[in-house]
Amino acid sequence: MFWTGRTLCRCIRRTREPVLVGHGLCCYRYLLSGQENWLRPTDIRVSGITSLPWVGAWRGNCGHRLKRAYYLSEDFVSSFGRHLAGYSLNSCSIVSETFFVPTGKRFIHTTNMPESKPFERLPKCVVPKHYDLILKPDLKTLVFEGKETIEVEVKTVTDKIVLNSLDLTIKSVEYTTSTGNSIVPTDVSLSVEDETLTLTFPEPLHAGNGLLAFDFTGEINDKMKGFYRSKYVSPDGEERYAGVTQFEATDARRCFPCWDEPAIKATFNITLVVPESKVALSNMPVVSETKDPSNPALRVVKFDTTPIMSTYLVAVVVGEYDFVEDKSNDGVLVRVYTPVGKKEQGRFALEVATKVLPYYKDYFQIAYPLPKIDLIAIADFSAGAMENWGLVTYRETCLLVDPENTSAVRKQWIALVVGHELAHQWFGNLVTMEWWTHLWLNEGYASFVEFLCVAHLFPEYDIWTQFVTDTYIRALELDCLKNSHPIEVPVGHPSEIDEIFDDISYNKGASVIRMLHKYIGDEDFRKGMNIYLTRHQYKNTFTEDLWAALEEASNKPVAAVMSTWTKQMGFPVVKVLSKQSGPTTRTLTLTQEKFCADGSTSNGCLWMVPIMLSTSRNPHDVAFSTVLETRSANITLQNVSASDWVKVNPGTVGYYRTQYPPDMLELFVPAIQNKSLPPLDRLGLLDDLFAMVQAGQTPTVEVLKLMEAFSDEDNYTVWSSISNCLSKLSILLSHTDYEDLFKAYGRKLMARVGQRLGWDPKENESHLDTLLRSLVIGRLGWFGEKSVIEEAKKRFDHHCNGKCHLPADLRSPVYKAVLSVGDEDTYNTMLKLYREADLHEEKDRISRALGAIGNEAILKKVLDFAMSEEVRSQDTVFVIISVAMTKVGRELAWNFFKENWQELMNRYEGGFLLARLVKYTTENFASEEQATEVENFFREHHSPGTERTVQQSCETIRLNAAWLARDSESTRKYLIETQKHSS
């Protein structure tokens, strides 16, 4: 068989993303006669060579999947050069025009590959102004019909229109000029690789306005993207589907042909043709409802015209829902849609949303521009929530509150999610990033502002303290890897875009904005935000536009400072040296260098680091502040005696780590014990030291010693941070034979706080003590504390036999404690509870606890259960992850992942759920062999959208191995010693 390049494109019906194998060489998977094949370097014979213009820049620039397969570099030449005889090779510039694809023993010769071309955005010679879109979903046959008329402007004469379309069947296309002439394209070609539709017309289209009309159909798919189905059970027990959309980042094109780029904004008139009994929602309020003349059982629902907006924010929902509603005091109609019969569960989110809208109006000094906003709980939903303008969609667990069954931590999360999505209504929807490279503007910013508004609405949550453990530390942990990436990252093809919805865009983004907020102060920050949002409303921006507005408001060098954080990967460690130069004079030398997880140093980068200092004289005040621009600087502090501590980065606001010499660290210990050091400083100090330990700068024993100073700690967030360190150590030491010694250490450390809190909530206790109780009981259970496990068993029995229901806050720790010593009966009881649970949060809690079971045979059942019909795809990954988190389950979960790889790929088709699964089923290994195994597996099983995750995981595995090799023996000795002392 002989293929030309074009034919090859069509034969390979489902190209997989190419993957980097060896430096610079991409391969791709393809389906041939229904079978997956894999093109390997050794199988490639290059027999024609031209040069590539984009060598060295394959990531981000080249979007064409097939073409990326030809990128062969110097490494390839040296390893496989023998196959290249007869051609002169320029280093790093080789591409094959002809190569052989093996099928079994035979080689198929492929030739005349199309020229390589980088990823290209849509041409702008024709742009949309307004879309008139009619969608008619059939929720029984799961197909939809679409009719669309797009008002376009032809800017320059052309005979081609290129727009996006994917998985749609185009029935007819027609262009009508402003004078009423209709022109039918002579060629309509779909490119699966580029996700585009190219219309070629028999004559040039003249500059001016015209109408582009389409008739098309599509499937209401089961992939949780585009226009998809979400399964629910009606009150009378029947399984039914709702039709729901999820378009971010690039899936509007799966629902209607469109210019699917955030900067190509237009207005939309949306019409839904739906059965009489269904609720039909879209971004705007309904303007008219009529009977469908062709079928009186159908309703034609027309929605008002939207403001000018990006395609990824368009949304529709058709299904059966109840709602609760209210008006915010600035006049916006807010509704929370819930499953039928559960509208009361929308009450909490409704209260939050009606308060958040006026809060943001006041904060930004700009009103929410639409007359209504709906928040709706969707049964099948891949992300947590999505900010569609005027119609925000949520996972049920991120919106619904059942007072009897919702935990405090969940309620708090719901407030944050509502705050986050509503922040996007301004930041993202009104002002939108120009391209996905600036995604962090959207997500980082919303992840910061959600805390501002929750701090305002729920001061009792002390949410800013929690920001540090949940957001800031998570960012630093990822960002010290060599395989991290800068906040601003060039992206092209959709699978690259999906990959950057990660902890860097969200958590580092939010953390550097918090640092900036502190640097310029709240007043100037607000002023700058108002300038930015007003200046760019209904338009698109680059990161620099935000800096310019904030610079204008604050008169500080915002752009210069911030670009060092957004354009460079990683962050610095500030090393401190201290000298007492007089009785009350202290001189500090601060030096910055890049912090690397493997302890290596690199002097290539410099940041503009806002530095603040506090001292024991006034622990809550900033004693000194500056911006460290150079590698090193001296600072002299007055009024500091030799016994005073000096803390760098008070409040843990600066996005950097601090390394103190032992004598400076020593001075903090009493201040930790008597808590005169503020909580965020106690927490920051510990976490920085822990990072030094991981990087091999300090022995593990040092952090174990420091943690002991925390046994009287009472702050929830500080405990949450300690618990984070304990859990990391616990996973690491599960690779040794002295895991039990560490568990004993953990039990001792947490004994006092456990006793103080007890099992039953005190009257009027604080929200944070409620959170702390579940955290501590959970940890003590994990450490095998007998008294806790016994009490958990007792309470669990009472819960099951109806004698006394467990409060929602205790369920997760109790389920896990009971399962950790449970048997088949316990497992079956849990399954029964799962099946009986009506609230999704409860099902979620149970299914994520199942991995705690200690028995291998039952864990295998848990894994099968995860993939069964009983668990929604959106939840499957979390059940598998729960298995991967324990010593017994680790290997099992990874093997299960490998065995079910194909099924998992089909289910998720890339996306962040898969990336999460890959991360947690791999990163806790701790040997070179395992790192190589993971690498090899993914080399042979290419999994689009997880490339960077795999690299990060393998790096982490190697770091774990090095950590063990370095510190295992001394840690063992220390744990034996402390054990002796306490017994």
Ligand code: BES
């Ligand atoms: N815009 C995102 C939703 C999204 C995520 C779309 C990934 C496409 C891919 C939304 O604003 C968001 O950030 N949701 C978060 C919840 C939030 C509170 C952090 C999520 O889904 O995890």
Ligand code: ZN
């Ligand atoms: Zn978001």
